[in-house]
Amino acid sequence: MSSSKWHISRRRMLKGLGASIALPFLQAMVPPGMSSYNMGKRPVRFACLYMPNGVNKDHWTPTGFGSNFELSKTLKPLANVKKDILVLTELMNKGSIFPGAEGHFAKTANIMTCRPILKTLGENINSGGISFDQLMAQQKGQDTLYDSLQYGTERVNSGICGATGFTRLYAASISWKSPTQPCTREIDTRMAFDRLFRRFLPDTKQRDQTWKQSVLDLVAEDAKDLQRKLGRADQDKLVEYLESIRSLEQRIDNEAKLKAFEEQVSPQMKKELASLNLRIDEFKEQFVGVDVTEKLRQMMDIMALAFQSDATRVITYMFGNAASGRNFSFIPGVQGSHHQISHHQNLPGALEEYRKINEYYVAQYAYFLEKLKSIPDGESNLLDNSMIMFISGLRDGNSHSSRNLPVIVGGKGGGALKTGQNLEFAKETPLANLYLSMARVMDMKVPQFADSTGELKGIYS
C-alpha cells in the first residue's frame, strides 16, 4: 500500500472548508489507482456469529476481570487472539423476556433487535424492530457492492412449533431489514461463493447482461401498475418486490462500485479463490453426523474474502438455527444432538458434552478471528479493523435462561476498542448498550437503540 501518493484527507478537506457539516465521501477525493478503502483510514467491518442453544455456564466466563484474566476451559481456543477480544459479562436481552417467550425462538429472532417478537404461527410476523446489522447496512452500506450479507448453515426449519405457538421461521432469522422483513440467508457455500467470486475464476462464462436493465425496468413498472389494483396489505407486500428489484438494479448500475470491488481482488486473492473453489467442490455433507468443520470454515473463508475485497462490511452468520439438533457425535466424547444435550439436567456427563460443543463453536470463531488477523488491511490487519461478535441467545440451555448472555467481541473496531479484557457489567445491563456502543464506533447516527440506557463503559481505548 503506497502511502506516499498524494491525497486529501477527508478531515483536512473539511477543516479547509471551515465547515462542520458532514460531507459525503466524494469519489473525486480518491487519487487515481486507489479506491476509498485502500487509503489510510480503513472502514470498520462488523460481523455477528450466532451460536444456538446457550452454554455450559460454569465453564464460560473467564476468571479475573479487566486485562488480567484467564480464559475459561471453553474459551481456550481463543488463546492466540486473547489480546484481541472483549469478553462481556452480564449483558441481557430484555426483549427476550416477556410472557409467552417460551422456548428458543423468542430469544433468537430478536438477538439484534432487542425487542419482544410477536408470538405468531406466521401471520403478522414481527421481530419488534430493525436488527442492528441492518441498521448499520442502511446507514453505512452504500459504499459497497452488498450493503450486508447473511449466512447460515441449516435450512430454515419447516413447520411451526405447536407447543410454543411460534413459526419456526423465527429460529432462522436474526437479520431483519424491518420488523416485518427477515433477510434471506445463504446456507450453501457453493452459492455463496459463486454469488461473490465466480467471476474471478478462470474460464467463467459470463451471461450476456445486455438486456437485464430493460427486463428489470419492465417488471418494476409492471409492479407499480399492479400496486394500484391491490389492497393495503397486498401493497405492503409488494414493496418487498419493488425494493428487491431496486437492489438488483443498483448492483448492475453502479459500475464504480463494481470496479472498486474487482480492483480489490489481487492476484494473490485470486489464487486463494481458486483453491477455496476446489475445496467447496470436494466437500459434500453426506449425512447429519458428519464433521462439519470444513463446511463452517469454508463459509468463514468466504466471509473473510468478502471483507478483504470490500464486497460488504456487514455480515451475520448463524452457526446453527435456534434449537439446532445438529448431531455432534463426530466430537470425541459427545453422543447425540446439540439441543438434546443442552437440556443437561445438571448431569455431569451431559454438562461436559454440552461444554465440548460450546468449545467446538468457540474454536470455529477463533479460526475466523485468526484468519482475519492474518490478512493485512491498511496499516494493520483485518481483525484490527473489525468488530466480530459471538453470541448465543441463551445463557443456559437447560433452563432457557437469557440473563447474562455469552457475548464476545473480537477486533479493535479500527482502534476504537480496548481489547484483551474480560468485563463485568452491572447485572441486567441491556445488550442494546453494546449495540449502541458499536454504533458509536461505526460513527452511525443512533441516539438510542431499543432499550439501551447508555454506552458500555470500559470497552473503548
Added chain:
Amino acid sequence: MLLVGIMAFPALAQKPDQDPISIIEPILEVHCFPCHHDTKRSADISLKNIFMGINDTKALIVRDGKVWLNVVKQIESGQMPPKSHSQMSAEDSEALVQTVKSILYSSLSATNPGRVVMRRLSHSEYQYSVFSLVGVKYNAPEIFPADGSGGAGFDNFSGTLFLTPLKMERYYEAAEEIMDQAHADEILWRKLVPESYKKSFWSSFGDWFLDIFTTVDRSEGAVVAATKVIVPFASRAYRRFLEPAEKDKLLGLFRKVYEGMDTVNRYDLAVKETMKAVLVSANFLYRYEEELDVPIDYSYALSNFELASRLSYFLWSTLPDQELFDAAIQNKLQDSTFLQAQVKRMLKDPKAKHFAESFVTQWFGISRFRETNPLDPGRFPELTPSLRNAMYQEMVAYFNYVLNGSRNFLDLIDSDYTFLNEELARHYGIDGVEGEEIRKVQLTDRRRGGVLSMGSVLATTSMPLRTSPVLRGKWVLEEIMGTPPPPPPPDAGELPEASHKKNANLRQLLAAHRAKPTCANCHQKMDPIGFGLENYDPSGRWRESYGDAAIIAWDTLPSGESFRGPEELKKILRTKEDEFARNLSEKMFIYATGRGVGFVDELFIQRLVKNLKGNNFDPEKFIIELVQLEAFRYKVNDKGERFIVASN
C-alpha cells in the same frame, strides 16, 4: 373501530370511541391475571400474555376465542373469580362479559370469508408452474433459499413468504437458466415459438429502400408475429387476460431487443428475453386477488380467473390448465355442479400428486426426510438415503391412494395396507415384495398400515440414538389429534442419550417424570401413546425386545381405553373421529386458503367437520365442501373497516 354489535350491546353504545381493551384490561388485571399469568397458568390458562408487548390484543382475543368464551361462561356462572378471592362488582362483571362477547361475536359470521394477503409462489409451486408454462424442470426447492412455514406448518402460507434481494437475484438467474434450457431444446422451443419470423431477401431489400425514403416501421412484421407467441404465454403465466398496457410493455421490450440485434436469430432471442421478463414479473411470481376500487362492507366473489387459480394451486400446485381457464372465461366456475365436476376431474389428474406430496409430507413433518437423516448414521447405517426415499414415497403414495382409492381419510390412522418396495419391505420384515418400485401391499397383520407405523414418522420422532416415547406421543397429539400439549417448563430436561439396551429403564424414568405434578398433566397424555409405539425402533424396524429386556407396549390412555401394542393403539386412535376431523379440517382449510384459521372461522370448520363425519371421511366430498365455502370463493375489501379484526 368496532361498530358492529352495538345494537346488541347497548352498554357499549354510550362510549363508542372507547377502546374495548382499555375497558377490560384493568378489570382483568385485578381479578384474573394474578392466577392466570404466564408464569403461573392456573388451569393451564394464561390470560395476560396477549396484553403484553406489541400484540394486537383484540385480534388475539379472537384467535383464542374458545378460551375467552370459556372466560365469559365462568364469570357468568359465578365460578370465577373463585370464592376465596375478591369478587368483581356487578358493573365490572357486566362490562367485561359484554366487551369480550362483542369482540368475539362481531368477528364471527359465515359471510366473512377472511382475507388472504397476496402470496408469492412457494418454491414447489414455482417449480410446477414453470414446468406447466415452459416445459422445463427447474429444481427450485433445492436451488432457492428456503422459506419458512406458517399457519399449520405449510410453505404456501402467505405470511411467511417473503421476497428479498437475494431471492430476487435467484429468480432472475432462474429465468435465465430456464429460458436458456428451453431455447436449447429444439422440440421444446418449437412448442413455445412454433415458427421463427424471418424476413425474405426482397423484404429486407425493400426495408433498405423504404428506410431511405420513408419512415415505415421495419419491425412491424416481427412484432405482429411475436404478439401471437408472447401474449398467450404471458396470459397463462399471469393466469388471466392481459391488459392492453401490459401487452404494449411486453411487445415494447420485444421490439427493443429485436431492433438492438442484428443476428439471424434475433427474433427468437428477443422472444426469449421477453419471456424472461414474464418469469420475473410480480404478476407471475405472486398470486393476488384484485381489490375493488370502491370500499364496500360486504364480501364479494373472487373473479373467475382468481377462483380458477385458487383451485389449481390448491389441488395441483400449478397454473390452471386450458379447461379451467376456459371455464373461467365462460363464467362457469360459479356454478356449483360444474365446480364439483371440476374438483372430481382435478383429483383424478396426475397433477393431484403435487397436492398429495406437498400436503401430507408437510402435515406430518417429513418434507425434509430424504435430505436430512434424523438418526445417527454410525448407529443406524441401514437408514440409507435410498431407504429414506422409499419411506418418503410410502407416505406420498399412501395419501394419494387415500384420496382416490380407499377414499377414507381415517385410513391415515389405521388400515390393512401400505406402500412398499423391496428394500422397505425387507426393513419392515414383510416378505414377497420385489423390485424398486413402490406399490400397494396388502398386509396380513396391523403392525403396519397408517402413518403412525411408517418409518419416516417413526424416525423423525426419534432421538439420534434411541426412541423417544415422549416425542412420539407428542407427535400423535399434535399432528393426528390436533391437540398439542403446552411447552414443558424450561428446566424439565430431556432424558440422557443412551444405548437401546437402556431403553428399558426409560419407562421407570418417565414414570418418575409423570409423578411430578408439573409434568403429570401432559405426560399422562403423551407417554402412553409413545409406549404403545415402542415396538418400532428408531429406524422404524419392528422389535420384540430391547436386546435382553422385554418391551412393554401396553398402557392406558387418559380417556380410559387400554391397549396392548401398536395394533390396538391404532385401532383406538381411529375411533377419535371428532379430534381427527377437526384437525384435518383446519389443516386443509389453511393449506387451501393460505391463511391462518381462527375463532372467526369456526362456522366454516364446523361445516367441514360435519361433512367428514357425515360422509365417512370421504376426501372428494370433503374437498368439494371446502372449495364451496365462502372462505374459498369470496373475499373482503381491504379498504373497508368492518373486517379488520377478522382479517388479523
